[in-house]
Amino acid sequence: MTTLSPPGTLLRKEAAGTTRRRTDSSYPLWFAVPAAVLFLVFFAVPTFASFWFSLTRWTLFDVEFIGFDNFVQFFREPQLVTGFVNTLVYGILTSGAKVVLGLALGVFLTSPILGRGYLRAIVFFPVLVSTIGVGITFKVLLDPFDGVVNRVLGWFGVDGPGWLTDPDLALLTVAAVDVWKGLGIATLIFIAGIVAIPQDYFEAARMDGASGWQQFRHITLPLSMPATGTVVILSLIGGLRSFDLIWAMTNGGPGFTSDVIGSVIYKQYQAGFYGLSTAGNVVLFAVVAAVMVPVSLALRRREQEL
Amino acid sequence: MRTLRLRRAAYGVLAIVVSVVVFLVPFAFIVLTASKTAPDASQLEFSLPQDWAFLDNLVEVVSYRDGIVLRAFVNSAVLTVLSVTAMVLLAAMVGYVTQRRRSWLNPVVDTMVLAGLIVPPAVVPTVWVLQRLELFKTLGGLVLIEVTFGLSFCILLFRAFVATIPRELDEAAILDGAGPVRLFWTMIVPLLRPVIITVVVVQAVAVFNDFTGPLYFLPGDENATVQLTLYNFQGQSLNQYNLLFMDILLITIPPLVLYVFFNRQIVAGMTNGALKG
DSSP: OOSSOOTTHHHHHHHHHHHHHHHHHHSOGGGGHHHHHHHIIIIIHHHHHHHHHTTEEEOSSOEEEOTTHHHHHHTTSHHHHHHHHHHHHHHHHHHHHHHHHHHHHHHHHHSOOTTHHHHHHHHHGGGGSOHHHHHHHHHHHTOTTTOHHHHHHHHTTOOOOOTTTSTTTHHHHHHHHHHHHHHHHHHHHHHHHHHTSOHHHHHHHHHTTOOHHHHIIIIIHHHTHHHHHHHHHHHHHHHHHOOHHHHHHTTTOSTTTTOOHHHHHHHHHHTTOHHHHHHHHHHHHHHHHHHHHHHHHHHHHHHHHO | OHHHHHHHHHHHHHHHHHHIIIIIHHHHHHHHHHTSOHHHHTTOOOSOOSSOOHHHHHHHHHHHHHHHHHHHHHHHHHHHHHHHHHHHHHHHHHHHHHHHOOSTHHHHHHHHHHHHHHSOOOHHHHHHHHHHTTOTTSHHHHHHHHHHHHHHHHHHHHHHHHTTSOHHHHHHHHHTTOOHHHIIIIIIHHHTHHHHHHHHHHHHHHHHHOOHHHHHHSOSSTTOOHHHHHHHHHHHOTTOHHHHHHHHHHHHHHHHHHHHHHHHHHHHHHHHHHHHO
């Protein structure tokens, strides 16, 4: 069969070719045109245009080329540098916390405990609530004097800090609320990853007398690596780009201590510095790329090793 | 065996108590504050209202400034329905064609999807494009933006789902003389129902809750969306926490209702999309 081609082969090949052509025409490429046009006009064009406009002083009517001045200003003004550093801190902190807490909750909520369904539902619900609504609610709860949190701390004789008014604390507080809101997705992804691990592994480990911690360390942790990767990537993308929660809770304040690149972009836009604002966008793009590329490469390597 | 079961119950009870404090108290705080009178609410306490003013607050929020909140709800509803409809249709077409047919289009679409998921949108240049097309500050313009930003995620879901529909069904329809449009519309789309529900629910929540889009591309009171009224309320009526929280409550209800009815689809959509992305 393999060395001698039977006489029908050519014919059949031809027939296959024509049916292929016929089916191809049943799946016309123009189906992709409307989406492609939207993507081109409202995403690709602005993205490429941003590289040009970031090199200009720009008022929407008037464009003046000024080279790299916007970027120089971006890394010289302390206010803007703070935003740059905060973006990294915020992205890494929220992402790390979501991985650790999400994994812990994922393990916990896949074990047979009382009220599991309720717990899964309640952890997920903040994901669906408006970010601005969450921001305002926590701003009120964390009010330094009248807020519920500090009042409760007062009962125990603890003098609660100014969660959102202390310059050293504001960014961390917002990051914590971000984790509160986004933890549900991370947990969900870990649950899906852990449920997919074959039960035989755990049974075999138990037969060999492995403790709960050993099972977690040598089975659950390595085998939920793909889920970990997904959570890291998703939460990093979200964390580095975050804007609305910070804007609702602190407006980047006090001063500009909790500014991130996202809020710098908005502030410069409001102030009419469109070129500088767009330079902020390009910096954000560079930051996201600089963080995501090594992280996703490292994650892929880890996955292949296993 | 009994001690084990007891321990599990104890852990469960402990977890339920913690979850009530961490997750339910903030939500209860919203409801309670929304039910208080203005002076009572300004105490910011977690307590039962001295006088229940739930209905009064509701009426006041709805009639505030000639019913701007109601108008915002209409705007948000229109925005959400139009955006999600277009997103589903366009993404389903792309996902279907690229799954069924290998061509030069596939690597292009893959790149687009990846870029759409990762690259932060360039704000001011997008405003500039919208102005050029005379779509800036129009609901239509914002619809197109929302559709564009949501496409990547939807295409991933649709392509994965189309792969589970056997090609034999297509071939049968083609032999019966169905053209491409009829094949897609009468054969494929009805089979996509489960994934369509998922995409609709997930994206409806996302568009309805979107703050940054309307903030940049649809400014002005004329066609404010619900998230912007919330933001404006915060600035204008600082002493009226009862009204602010009534607004938060109203805005939180639609996504929660969706969650109650489509819990499984939302969960499936978010984990599927995530694991494949």
